[in-house]
Amino acid sequence: MSNDLATKHKYYNNTFFGKWAWLYDFEKYFAFPLRVQAARFLGAEPKSKIIDVATGTGAQAYELAKLNLEVTGIDLSPEMLEQAKKKYRNSLALKFQHADATEIPFKDNYFDYSSISLGLHDMPHDIGILVLKEMKRVTKKDGSILIVDYMEPKKHTIAKLSHLLVSLYETKNYKPFIKYGLDELLSKVGLKIYRESNFLGLFQIVLAKNKK
Numbered sequence: 001m002s003n004d005l006a007t008k009h010k011y012y013n014n015t016f017f018g019k020w021a022w023l024y025d026f027e028k029y030f031a032f033p034l035r036v037q038a039a040r041f042l043g044a045e046p047k048s049k050i051i052d053v054a055t056g057t058g059a060q061a062y063e064l065a066k067l068n069l070e071v072t073g074i075d076l077s078p079e080m081l082e083q084a085k086k087k088y089r090n091s092l093a094l095k096f097q098h099a100d101a102t103e104i105p106f107k108d109n110y111f112d113y114s115s116i117s118l119g120l121h122d123m124p125h126d127i128g129i130l131v132l133k134e135m136k137r138v139t140k141k142d143g144s145i146l147i148v149d150y151m152e153p154k155k156h157t158i159a160k161l162s163h164l165l166v167s168l169y170e171t172k173n174y175k176p177f178i179k180y181g182l183d184e185l186l187s188k189v190g191l192k193i194y195r196e197s198n199f200l201g202l203f204q205i206v207l208a209k210n211k212k
Contacts (some may be wrong), residue, residue: 024077032059034148034199035108038115038117041197041207044069047068047069048070048112050072051111051133052071053101053116054116054131055074055081056077056119059088059117061096062087065089071095072097072111075096076100081097098152101134102130103107107138109138109140109141110138110140111140114139115148116146116147118203119149120177124173125185126184129189132185132188132189136190136210145204146205147206148180149202149203152182153177156201158201159202163178190210192208193208194208194209
């Protein structure tokens, strides 16, 4: 990773998101239906092991764990993880740890599934590629990768109408994400979409696997 890219990576995770971690936790109130739909869309077998990358305040990890999955959420922001840890429940196989998603501290093929929710659009393009490569590495060859993010304007009328509004409050990484598109990101790391859906035309819910 170049020094410039490493600086941006550190800024967004340790400074920007750390500053606004308390605010991001309120997202659970309006994004709850999206999280539930995405968790169910994965269709994972009970007791499966899944890593939730860039877990933030842990909202997606929490919904996955409620489906009787063993979930590990990782994030580079200690402040985000403090919010996430409030979701601990003795009845859930859910844990969180501080880790860099560009260097996930687990061996190859360790997890049955992996997920990233509303994270890629906040990452510099090159960082997104590194993160997806790592998710691919730690996910079993027959396992799925769940990706939830903004629907690209070209894919849905509602997304097209909301694009200008979203671009006003999102980070400067949002526009490059929309420009390149999720398909382009996935193709660069050898992943292929095999099933997809959307939530109200605003968000895309995607399952991807390694290309044969």
